[in-house]
Amino acid sequence: MEEIELKRDLVTFKGVSEGVYLDVVGNDLEAIKDELNTKFNNASSFFKGAKFLGVRSDELSDDQIMEIKLTLKYKYEMNISNEGIPEYIEEYYTENVNENENENDTKTKPFDGIQEGVTKFIHGTLRSGQEVDYNGNIVIIGDVNPGAFIKAKGNIIVLGSLRGVAHAGIGGNYDSIVAAYNLLPMQLRIGDIIARSPDDEIEYKSPEIARIIEGEVFIEPYLPNK
The missing domain is CATH 3.30.750 (Transcription Regulator spoIIAA)
Structure with missing residues (x-):
């Protein structure tokens, strides 16, 4: 790939x-x-x-x-x-830990959900066949097209449509989240728990967030506290 x-x-x-x-x-x-x-x-x-x-x-x-x-x-x-x-x-x-190290590097400080960890910002659309793999949180200011892959030890936030494959919480961080303005992934995974989009995809006109609740990945509209 x-x-x-x-x-x-x-x-x-x-x-x-x-x-x-x-x-x-x-x-x-x-x-x-x-x-x-x-x-x-x-x-x-x-x-x-x-x-x-x-x-x-x-x-x-x-x-x-x-x-x-x-x-x-x-x-x-x-x-x-x-x-x-x-x-x-x-x-x-x-300790010479750089942002391109792989997920198995033991020097890296473990993540604690959405509260901690360095973040990589990417501006632009990810197209089919492209992959981003980061040892922290990932924020994409753009869309993620079908066939594109995002992998993060922390959270994944897409300020656009997420239609590719997203894997957050690599290494077992089950407090990680995946959020997007339009959340329609080919596959979504948090830790080792996988969720797939239903066949009858419904586009919501509001941001959505995926998180683990009682051992399952739940996707729901994001409702900020007023």
Whole structure:
């Protein structure tokens, strides 16, 4: 099966229970700022109200990191926290655990449902034959077409239609969820529990969420607390 060919992002927003931090690759400050601008233009509402913890980089100088923070604060109006990036995140990188490691790597901190874990954001549609496999949560801003595969140790969130195959909670995290604006997967799995779409598929005009209840996968409309 062909894995999706994605260019390595220079900047990646990653969510943890304490807030959001920015993981930066490389030291080309202008290219980094250009990519930041693109991400905010495509998904500005995603970051509204988020608590920003800091910038994580192995290559940028302190002055460059400060310039990025000031850009986030004044240009994009992000709420900059004084807490800083949590220590366990720094330990995660110190142990050389990168976002492409496979699910059997024992160095990785186990997930605890929707509350914890690094998150990979993917912008665009996944097409048939493409696959995304990540050792954390996955958020796809786009559709997942039939024949595309998503595999995550944590949760899977699709801001579009999910019509491919989704496997959340790899490794036995039964608190994981799968959610989408239009949830019509070819196959959906949480942990080792499989649910398939019924033959008479019904399209709901509201987001849906799949979770495990009493050992079975239940799919229901997402009803936020009012």
